[in-house]
Amino acid sequence: MKVLDLRCAHGHGFEGWFASEDDYAHQQERGLVECPLCGDKSVHRLPSAPRLNLGATAPAEERRTANPPQPSPEAVTLQNMWVEAVKHVMERTEDVGERFPEEARKMHYGEAESRGIRGQATPEQRAELADEGIDVVTLPVPPSLKGPAH
Incomplete structure (x- = not known):
């Protein structure tokens, strides 16, 4: 079982549980993955590695893409x-x-x-x-x- 961190285009973060990476990709292709809060189907997967090796030498844009802003605890x-x-x-x-x-x-x-x-x-x-x-x-x-x- 794969638990993935997902976010819709409106910034709602949520977890998705899938049988495998392929299962996630297949459901995403068929438009079955949607935000449970607003129903938006424009959902993307967030990096879920415990640590990303993006040092100071990585371009700023690459660091922003790999580490998208997380909603504040208050927003959640x-x-x-x-x-x-x-x-x-x-x-x-x-x-x-x-x-x-x-x-x-x-x-x-x-x-x-x-x-x-x-x-x-x-x-x-x-x-x-x-x-x-x-x-x-x-x-x-x-x-x-x-x-x-x-």
Whole structure:
């Protein structure tokens, strides 16, 4: 089993577990490797050697490429807290899917019992809800939380 350090084009770092180097390459070629946080398929592998021999004689560009900037511990903590907050919301709300605007209106006008809901709405539908005084919040959900765990 190979555990690789990966990063998407948006700077989200994560680990990928693969049967072999070839398995990683094959999945990458087929577009199966994606960021679990944002779904970006533009993922690259980070160097994972414990020590890279790039002394002062190595060109600066080569040193930067071999040692890309790592996210700060604070950024990683915030990323993890955001994922936990999204999980919290998903566990405590009912997914009404595309019926979201209709269900939100029913609750707002007293036609249905008030409860926590989530679902999909177009920008136009969100604007219409706001015009009616119905507050909604857009919450991006990482692809890894949308479906069943792998």
